[in-house]
Amino acid sequence: MSQRKFVELWYFTPEAYAEAKEQRSNVESNRFELAADDERKGAATFTLVGTHSTKPSSNAVPDAMLTWAQISRAKSAFLNALPIGNYSSEYIAMFAGFYTNMDMHEELQKPKGDLVMAQYHADMRRAWFAAYEDGEPFDLAVISAEALQLSREEVRNKAHERALAELGTAKKQQQATTNNLQSNPSQSSPKKSDLKSRRVTPYTSPQKKKAPEPEFQRSFRSVDHPTLQRCHRCLGRDPHFVRKCSRTSIWNNSRKVICDWNEKSYLEICEGIHKGLELCADWQRTNGCTNRGHTEKHRCSGCASTNHGANGCPDGE
Structure with missing residues (x-):
């Protein structure tokens, strides 16, 4: 700590x-060792100090x-x-x-x-x-x-x-x-107590295939949009760490990105007349943002348009 x-x-x-x-x-408190305090003109001052050690718990x-x-x-x-x-x-x-x-x-x-x-x-x-x-x-x-x-x-x-x-x-x-039972025919009729201990609880296996383990925030997803949504910075849909996307060009390398992360880990426009404007993250998503208290932040992080967010940007993947 x-x-x-x-x-x-x-x-x-x-x-x-x-x-x-x-x-x-x-802890044994009666164990000591010598510790040198300082050295002055070749002489050292020694002190007896108690010793003990604390280790990480095996039960953690x-x-x-x-x-x-x-x-x-x-x-x-x-x-x-x-x-x-x-x-x-x-x-x-x-x-x-x-x-x-x-x-x-x-x-x-x-x-x-x-x-x-x-x-x-x-x-x-x-x-x-x-x-x-x-x-x-x-x-x-x-x-x-x-x-x-x-x-x-x-x-x-x-x-x-x-x-x-x-x-x-x-x-x-x-x-x-x-x-x-097959190797011991004499046990083909076990006691009730044996049957009770061997009883197998019926279980129906789920039909749904196991989903791959997701990487932490590899891309934006939601219940309504299970496919990977666009990265708010590079507008790409390929899996990558979108909360720290450091690409300097948009997904197809056709031009530079217009946003960068600020000290609060939010995207803000880094060029043009809107330079320094912090953008609304909800506005970039498919469903947009219903909060009208910060409409000045409702600009696309891909092209700075007010008509759509990153997921509706025509320059996106």
């Missing part, structure tokens, strides 16, 4: 606190495996520990807004919404610390609709994988039972 590095949220749960308290009481749980209940219990301790890293008040307020906005999000009212929000928390929290180390932190308090959709898909993929694994285990158990 003091080095502003990523720390698994598990270390802020009551379980981790109890473990740390127990380990602290078991990755963020992606935490339940929403565990996240809710750990968030307050995490927020209280942020001053250890000397984060600015803006960053501390951003993290507080991150958890508050997740707590109030309508996704939690939906079936499996707690699983989706827990996945979103794991993805976005790790992504923010990675971006912070790269010197390009984004506003974590703003809930990303695109990242939330990817979290929904990830939860569906995990559920499908678990179902397939359970089905495979059931089939192996059934085959083992069949082989045992």
Whole structure:
């Protein structure tokens, strides 16, 4: 925390606190070593100091495996520990807004919404610390609709994988039972207790093919538009990290891009009479933006037109 590095949220749960308290009481406090304070004219001053070591817990749980209940219990301790890293008040307020906005999000009212929000928390929290180390932190308090959709898909993929694994285990158990009965005819009429222990729960395998695991925000997608939508900067549909698109030309290299990322990780026009204008991200999407409080930002990030957004730009892929 003091080095502003990523720390698994598990270390802020009551379980981790109890473990740390127990380990602290078991640390040998009667071990010492000599430490040189300084050297003056060839003479050194030595001090006896106590030694002990603290290692990462073998019971630590990755963020992606935490339940929403565990996240809710750990968030307050995490927020209280942020001053250890000397984060600015803006960053501390951003993290507080991150958890508050997740707590109030309508996704939690939906079936499996707690699983989706827990996945979103794991993805976005790790992504923010990675971006912070790269010197390009984004506003974590703003809930990303695109990242939330990817979290929904990830939860569906995990559920499908678990179902397939359970089905495979059931089939192996059934085959083992069949082989045992064939090799031991005397056991062809087992006791009721044996049948009960060997009973296989019927399961119908899902017909839907497993979807490929999505890369984090590889491109903008939505429920209404499952195909990859255009990158707001280069107007291309090919999979790439659209939130950090660094291409200098649009998708077909016919001309230069007209926008670049600002310090808030939003696109703004970087040339022409509208240079410096921050653009509305919702306006660039297929459904556009209904907020009329910032119509000056309703310009296409591909050609600066006010008639459409990036997904309606005639220069796009």
